[in-house]
Amino acid sequence: MTKVDSSPQTGPEEFWWTARMNVLHIERAAPDLIIGLAHGGILSARATQVAYEALLDRPFPPLLLTNIGSEKRQRYIAYGQELTSKRFDFHGTYSAADEVVHFLHWLQEQKDWQNELGAQIAEVLGSDRTPDSIVVIDEMISEGNAMLTTLGLLEILYPHARTLFLDGPYFEWRTTMSRRWMATFHPEILPQFDRNDGEIPWERTHAPYRIAAGTEDIDPARLNLRHLSAGNPHLAELTPFLPAAEWIKMPDWITQQVLAHVDEQARQTNLATLHSKYAYLLEREGNGMEVYRLLAHIRRWGSITTAEASALLDLRQESVEELLKWLVVRLEGEAKWVGASPLSQTRTREGRVYFAQEEQTPEPPEPSVRRSKDQKLRDAAERYRKRLRPSSR
DSSP, X not given: XXXXXXXXXXXXXXXXXXXXXXXXXXXXXXXXXXXXXXXXXXXHHHHHHHHHHHHHOSOOOOEEEEOOOGGGHHHXXXXXXXXHSSOOXXXXXXXXXXXXXXXXXXXXXXXXXXXXXXXXXXXXXXTTOOOSXXXXXXXXXXXXXXXXXXXXXXXXXXXXXXXEEEOOSOOTHHHHHHHHHHHHHOXXXXXXXXXXXXXXXXXXHHHHHHHTTOEEESOTXXXXXXXXXXXXGGGGGTTTTSOHHHHTHHHHHHHHHHHHXXXXXXXXXXXXXXXXXXXXXXXXXXXXXXXXXXXXXXXXXXXXXXXXXHHXXXXXXXXXXXHHHHHHHHXXXXXXHTOOOOEEEEEXXXXXXXXXXGGOOOOOOTXXXXXXXXXXXXXXXXXXXXXXXXXXX
């Protein structure tokens, strides 16, 4: 008899956890638009929609499904390799903070992505409506490539909009649910996909995972997507065991299983109970991009006060101080490993000031003229622009 993995952390139960937490965040954010990221984030977004409508008994905000995944970083990697003429890589939030700032600046030049995402949003909301609040849903942040790309593009398109990125803690649902489908309908083929069997090629054992979301790229460089097709390259590993038409049924079955479970759980749950139980998880501020906005400001202008940072991010000064302290520690480490310019801090009459250490040079001997504050800012901006030029990379 085939053993089926029924761990509550890896099946529909996991989507119920993600969906109910997303509902609480969405209720608080009151977004004009929800964006679900292909491929894994689509089912998370739909599960959230089912839970939202059952718990709140009102329509879900407008939903856009778009294709912004980690594969989009390949364009930036190619750009970096062209500039440096050597091996170059990018790992999202695991990259040096200055590299993330540079990536976000590079996004400003990706007009095709900006135009395509803007057109998709206009198609959902209408061309005469600008969103003030946007929630993005994905299956798991992982390295943060999709998060940085999506929130970066949204900030370019809608600089005054509030954005929030929601994700779940687990992405192995694709493996677990595809195995459940095989165990239910075709148990005889399960041994052919045993990951513990070293004789079975990795490409075969992971192929069900690759198609479980039910969608595929049309062009990896574009933001559009389509339903899984018979021409999907991962099906070539699967068709020796079942026809392509049979495998294509699997994602629909997975979706039905997940959404039915989420709907059942939501209708048995009291919204007030969720509020009281998980209120402490809703206290976070910002969307995860704040530290990079602070660093971009400091690299451009040379310094920032806590009051300026609070105004820039629209956050409480206590929260801003924690972010700046964390940024100081992060850059201290990156100064040792990748040569980043660290930050220093000092107290003034205006409050605490954080500045790039490279800005703190000895005053020139007389009779040189002392630079005004405006001149220092212009000089810092020019140095920042030079760092963004190809010759500096």
